[in-house]
Structures are given as structure tokens and as C-alpha cells.
Amino acid sequence: MRIALLTYSTKPRGGVVHTLNLAEALARSGADVTVWSLARGGDERFFREVDPAVEQRLVHFDDVPGETITERIVRSIDVLGSAFDPSAYDIVHAQDCISANAIGTCIRTIHHLDEFTTPILMECHEKAVVNPYARICVSRAVAGEVLDGWGLQPAVIPNGVxxxxxxxxxxxxxxAVSARRRWRETLGPYVLAVGGIEPRKGSIDLLEAFARMRAEAPELSLVFAGGETLFDYREYRAEFDRRRDALGIGPVILGPVADDDLPSLVAACDVFAFPSTKEGFGLAAMEALAAGRPVVARELPILREVFGDSVTYADDAESLARALLAARAPDEARRVRGSALSRSLTWDAAARAHLDFYARHPYPR
Known part of the structure; x- marks a missing residue:
């Protein structure tokens, strides 16, 4: 089976991480897999090494100074669509809104539903949900949103870890001990959030929560890692900076972290904070559970579905602060539940479920 997986970027975003891990697992199963992506900003490769069994087709995509987000997304669709030829594949599987619009007839994984106000982007979002001939979601909650919004019933195939x-x-x-020690020597004891500073990640709520924690835990630092994104969050980042200054907090902003360094950064934290306001699954938090770290997540139905009682929950800055402080106390039973959950979700199982789905939904010629 010749499979094309398409994603919009080579950067370390959740959907891209999903695409690469799924591609490698499909290749291990014997499938012929090619990953297509836009290579933004002069990138010549993905953010990490990819199994040589997976073919890579990266489409050059120049940065254009002064280009609006809408213009950039429309150009992304045009450039990827012009380069891609579906006739070489038995399955064409888009992993995001941009690639779904670029190629038209496809299977689409809807990781989460975005909200746009610009008419062109609203139309792109709508087409990326409606036009694919088959759909997959990584959680029942997102599948339910698709059913409620469009009357469509996606299959549910959870992420692997x-x-x-x-x-x-x-x-x-x-x-491992040495790698963790290096982070602790640099950062001290710390609360970690992965995913950058943006509205969907609840970054300002975490900042507000951390301000409430200082009296009880002055030794803690707050660390943000990641942050590669297609969207323009300058206004949100400016508000984040204003609140940071008003609260007198100096969080550590690491930005993108090398893929080889990420596991030790996660494993060395005191608590992993996951205050996202919208998620499709929560892969970064699941990785923290694999590293044996306590996780405090936003009180969201989708996260309750995925994580159950393996994490603790909070719904505002005050409760987030209390939960983060409490999570520093060892809870062996919760740690064991989290480890078991993360171990149970494998990419090989996800690949088998995808191959079964592909067999039931062949590409319509």
C-alpha cells in the first residue's frame, strides 16, 4: 500500500510529531509511506531525524516579509497543492487544514477544531472538515464536536506515545541522571509547560497561577519550552509580557528545544503544567506521564476522556496554583497509573488501526 501523509510544517508542532511517528510505525508494518510537507524558512529537514524507511518530500516555501497570516495560509495551500500528485498513492491522508485544502480528495485527521474570524480562513476551515471523503479524530470528544457541528461521524484512533x-x-x-542534572543546575526546581506562549495553551493563566505560588514555593521557576507556530500571536505575547511585568515574574522562555534534549527537560521538572484551553489529545502531557512526572491539566472533557485519574485538574488560575503546589508531593499510585496509561498507547497500535481504516476507505479514483 502506497500511503502519502501530508503536514504543513517541518517544525515540532503536535500534528507534525503525530505525522512522523505514524509514518514510521506504518513503515514498520510494511507500508510504503511518503511524508509531504512545506519546508518553511529555509528548512532542509524535519526537526528530528526520520526513519530512512519513510520517504520525505519537502516543498520549498519562502518567507515573505510583511505577509499576513491569511495570505501565508492561502499561499501555503497553493504551493503544496501545486507540488503534490495524488496519482502515485493508494491513500492520501492530510493531517491539518492546510494540507486538506491543498489536495482536496483525501482522508483527514482532525486533531482539534480551530476558530477563525477571517472569512477566507473560515472557508478554509469549513472545507477541510467537509470535503475529505473520510475523517479520523484522535479523541471521542473532538469526534463529538464534528458530529454536533456538521453531522459527520469520524473514526476515533488515539495517538501513540x-x-x-x-x-x-x-x-x-x-x-539520564546527568542530563537531568544539567537542567536542574541551569533552571533549579521548575514547573514546565511545553507548546510555547499562545492563547490555546493557556499561557497567561499559568503565569497568573505561578504568581500565586511564589509565597509558598519561592525556589520554583516557571519554564516555557517550544513555540514554533504558523500563526501570529504577537498581541497575546504582548499581553503576556505586560502581565509578567505587572506581576514581577521572570519566567524562563526556552523557545524551541532540540528534540534530543526534550525528554530530559520533561523528566527533570517538578510538575508538568498543561493548562490548554483547547486540545485534541494532549500528547505533550502524555509524554510527561511516560517520564513519571505529575501533570496538572485544564478541566476539559477531552482531557478527562484521555487522562482519566492519571492527572489532576484545575479550571482557573487559583485552582491551577493550588494543584501545581499539591502535585509536588509524591503520589506513587497516580504515577503508576500515568505510566501504565502512556505505555498502553503505542504508535504501532495506531498504525494497525490506520491500516484497517485505509482498507475500509480506499482512495476514490
């Missing part, structure tokens, strides 16, 4: 990669970073091996 590279459990061993993050569990190894939390192990007692000399290399």
Missing part, C-alpha cells in the same frame, strides 16, 4: 524514550530519560542510568 513513545513511552520508552521519555521513561528512559527518567531512569537511573548515568546518562
Amino acid at each position: 513513545d513511552h520508552q524514550r521519555f521513561a528512559s530519560a527518567a531512569s537511573d542510568s548515568d546518562d
Whole structure:
């Protein structure tokens, strides 16, 4: 089976991480897999090494100074669509709104539903839900949103998790201990959020929560990692900076972290904060559970579905602060539940479910 998986970027965003891990698992199963992506900003490769069994087709995409987000998305669709030829594949599977619009007839994974106000982007979002001939969601909650909004019934195939990669970073091996020690020597004890500073990640709520924690835990630092995104969050970042200054907080903003360094960064944190206001699954938090770290998540139905009682929940800055402080106390039963959950979700199982789905939904010629 010749499969094309399409994603919009080579940067370390959740959908891209999903695409690469799924592609490698499909290749291990014997499928012929090609990943297509736009190579933005001069990128010549993905943010991490990819199994050579997966073919890569990266489409050059120049940055254009002064281009609006709408203009950039429309150009992304045009450039990817012009480069891609579906005739070479038995399955064409788009992983996001841009690639779904670029190629038209496809299977689409809807990781989460976005909200746009610009008419052109609203139309793109609508087409990316309606036009695909078959749909997959990574959680029942998102599938329910699609059913409620459009009367469509996607299949549900959960994400996998590279459990061993993050569990190894939390192990007692000399290399793992040394890597964690380097982070602690640089950052001290810290609360970690992965995903950058943006509205969907609840970054300002976390800032407000951290301000409430200082009296009880002055030794803690607040660390943000990640942040590669297509969208323009300058206004949100400016508000974040204003609140930071008003609260007198100096969070550590690491920006994108090398893929090889991410597991030890996660494994070395005191608590992993996941105050997202919208998610499709929560892969970063699942990786933290694999590393044995306590996770405090936003009180959302989708996160309750995915994580159950393996994490604690909060719904505002005050409760988030209390939960983050409480989570520093060891809870062996919760740690064991989290480890078991993350171990149970494998990319090989996700690949088998996708192959079954592909067999039932062949590409309409």
C-alpha cells in the first residue's frame, strides 16, 4: 500500500510529531509511506531525524516579509497543492487544514477544531472538515464536536506515545541522571509547560497561577519550552509580557528545544503544567506521564476522556496554583497509573488501526 501523509510544517508542532511517528510505525508494518510537507524558512529537514524507511518530500516555501497570516495560509495551500500528485498513492491522508485544502480528495485527521474570524480562513476551515471523503479524530470528544457541528461521524484512533524514550530519560542510568542534572543546575526546581506562549495553551493563566505560588514555593521557576507556530500571536505575547511585568515574574522562555534534549527537560521538572484551553489529545502531557512526572491539566472533557485519574485538574488560575503546589508531593499510585496509561498507547497500535481504516476507505479514483 502506497500511503502519502501530508503536514504543513517541518517544525515540532503536535500534528507534525503525530505525522512522523505514524509514518514510521506504518513503515514498520510494511507500508510504503511518503511524508509531504512545506519546508518553511529555509528548512532542509524535519526537526528530528526520520526513519530512512519513510520517504520525505519537502516543498520549498519562502518567507515573505510583511505577509499576513491569511495570505501565508492561502499561499501555503497553493504551493503544496501545486507540488503534490495524488496519482502515485493508494491513500492520501492530510493531517491539518492546510494540507486538506491543498489536495482536496483525501482522508483527514482532525486533531482539534480551530476558530477563525477571517472569512477566507473560515472557508478554509469549513472545507477541510467537509470535503475529505473520510475523517479520523484522535479523541471521542473532538469526534463529538464534528458530529454536533456538521453531522459527520469520524473514526476515533488515539495517538501513540513513545513511552520508552521519555521513561528512559527518567531512569537511573548515568546518562539520564546527568542530563537531568544539567537542567536542574541551569533552571533549579521548575514547573514546565511545553507548546510555547499562545492563547490555546493557556499561557497567561499559568503565569497568573505561578504568581500565586511564589509565597509558598519561592525556589520554583516557571519554564516555557517550544513555540514554533504558523500563526501570529504577537498581541497575546504582548499581553503576556505586560502581565509578567505587572506581576514581577521572570519566567524562563526556552523557545524551541532540540528534540534530543526534550525528554530530559520533561523528566527533570517538578510538575508538568498543561493548562490548554483547547486540545485534541494532549500528547505533550502524555509524554510527561511516560517520564513519571505529575501533570496538572485544564478541566476539559477531552482531557478527562484521555487522562482519566492519571492527572489532576484545575479550571482557573487559583485552582491551577493550588494543584501545581499539591502535585509536588509524591503520589506513587497516580504515577503508576500515568505510566501504565502512556505505555498502553503505542504508535504501532495506531498504525494497525490506520491500516484497517485505509482498507475500509480506499482512495476514490
